[in-house]
Amino acid sequence: MTKPAIIKLLAAQAAEECAALYGAAYRVKRREVGAVVRLRGLVEVSNACSKNCLYCGIRSGNTNVARYRLSREEIFELADTAQKFRYGSIVLQAGEHQDAAWVDFIEDVVRGVKARSNNALGVTLSLGEQTRETYRRWFAAGAHRYLLRIETSSPKLYAALHPGNHSWHGRAACLDVLAAEGWQVGTGVMCGLPGQTLEDLANDILFFREKNVDMIGMGPWLPHSETPLGREHGKNFDAAEALRLGLNMIAATRLALRDVNIAATTALQALAPDGRERGLLAGANVIMPNLTPTVRRAGYLLYDNKPGTDENAEATRAKLEAAIRGIGETIGYDDWGDSPHFAARQVIE
Ligand code: 5AD
Ligand code: SF4
Numbered sequence: 001m002t003k004p005a006i007i008k009l010l011a012a013q014a015a016e017e018c019a020a021l022y023g024a025a026y027r028v029k030r031r032e033v034g035a036v037v038r039l040r041g042l043v044e045v046s047n048a049c050s051k052n053c054l055y056c057g058i059r060s061g062n063t064n065v066a067r068y069r070l071s072r073e074e075i076f077e078l079a080d081t082a083q084k085f086r087y088g089s090i091v092l093q094a095g096e097h098q099d100a101a102w103v104d105f106i107e108d109v110v111r112g113v114k115a116r117s118n119n120a121l122g123v124t125l126s127l128g129e130q131t132r133e134t135y136r137r138w139f140a141a142g143a144h145r146y147l148l149r150i151e152t153s154s155p156k157l158y159a160a161l162h163p164g165n166h167s168w169h170g171r172a173a174c175l176d177v178l179a180a181e182g183w184q185v186g187t188g189v190m191c192g193l194p195g196q197t198l199e200d201l202a203n204d205i206l207f208f209r210e211k212n213v214d215m216i217g218m219g220p221w222l223p224h225s226e227t228p229l230g231r232e233h234g235k236n237f238d239a240a241e242a243l244r245l246g247l248n249m250i251a252a253t254r255l256a257l258r259d260v261n262i263a264a265t266t267a268l269q270a271l272a273p274d275g276r277e278r279g280l281l282a283g284a285n286v287i288m289p290n291l292t293p294t295v296r297r298a299g300y301l302l303y304d305n306k307p308g309t310d311e312n313a314e315a316t317r318a319k320l321e322a323a324i325r326g327i328g329e330t331i332g333y334d335d336w337g338d339s340p341h342f343a344a345r346q347v348i349e
Contacts, residue, residue, distance in 0.1 A: 049095025096128030186215030254283030
């Protein structure tokens, strides 16, 4: 698929045009990865972050956030819940830290989760940029998938959205290191960012293809009132437009990459109550139901109006299962749900 062809898909606007795009992407999804939703229980381990991205509600510069870190035991309990719910795998996500104590902590937690589940639970990490050595240690501890969003494939747009000490090239290099170290690699972007064009988004999809990634997590940018980007551009935010673009990105990515795992993210659900189901119908096949204890959820607000902050893991699960049944799909219980693209990559390489 060429760049002009991708731009054309992303530009779909009229209802019939969008329906045709999502229908085509859905057919490819069924053929390549099946109409089976893969679940990963999401554990928001800590909202402390050393970075200061201009769009993010838990950026280090936001002093209005009470910072927390879950204990090892709390995380183990959530992992047990994931197993009880038959989710098959968990994602440990947090703001970014590189200090030795943090690296040790995560290594220990990953080992613990793997041991107490008898290796039944798959562990995905989403913990930002790290050294090769750290990625190696966490992989050796038993984690096997890593999510690191590039946020945008345009170094220029990246520079406009981050402080000067954040490096696009450093982040992109991490994706190469992760692949070389044997991880299943996920990346992704935000769409609808101020200053972003359809060509930028088409380049994002080409970037995913060029990096040969296995998983994609992306979603619309949503304003957070206590961030520079939210303050400056929040007023002009158009939720319907953001949702349409988010769904178009999922569909175009499915058509271009075919056998990868694509997440229907919480950001879609923030824009419409059925946003995630619409993501599944536009080509996504992964959902990350939140396991974070209810009392902590309000602390992990990347954007305003994040859904589900007042409910517990049981309620999150019940709603989700009903929604998935409602669109006629099934759930891949007790399964790591690895990306078929990763398996294909092992054969070819
Ligand atoms: N809107 C949407 N997504 C956001 N993220 C951070 N802030 C926002 C926001 N305001 C996303 C980034 C990051 C991921 C953890 O959450 O893409 O990689
Ligand atoms: Fe930290 Fe990630 Fe938020 Fe950036 S987007 S401030 S790295 S949590």
